[in-house]
């Protein structure tokens with residue numbers, strides 16, 4: 532692995548997450564390098580969605596590190612995480628059904644402050 536690809540990686544190390552007093556993730560580690568596809572498998576309730584929510588700042592990390600291209604994400608508010616360069620496409624559609632496809636994309640772009648180039 533080159534130094535460049537290392538710094539572009541999503542890295543999770545020792546991640547613990549809780550819902551209230553119940554611990555769901557125990558020291559989770561993973562590395563995802565640029566250009567790779569990673570599938571996370573597990574039985575129902577294993578913690579897959581919790582892992583994705585933790586990456587996006589929607590569930591707090593109680594311990595451990597989540598970094599993207601060297602930037603620590605765990606301290607960021609959820610609305611700051613996408614600006615670091617990562618997106619979450621949740622299970623379920625959650626689109627605005629009354630709006631056009633273009634309008635739905637427009638809503639997504641609002642959060643990033645990057646109009647035309649990303650839309651294209």
Ligand SMILES: Nc1ncnc2c1ncn2[C@@H]1O[C@H](COP(=O)(O)OP(=O)(O)OP(=O)(O)O)[C@@H](O)[C@H]1O
Pocket residue numbers: 550555573574575576577578579580581582
């Ligand atoms: N909001 C919540 N409050 C309390 N417990 C939760 C909450 N969300 C998930 N859990 C619990 O945390 C554990 C992990 O759930 P999670 O949704 O991450 O699993 P999953 O691997 O995505 O499962 P599935 O395959 O069903 O989507 C489960 O025991 C679940 O009941």
Ligand SMILES: [Mg+2]
Pocket residue numbers: 579580581
């Ligand atoms: Mg799930």
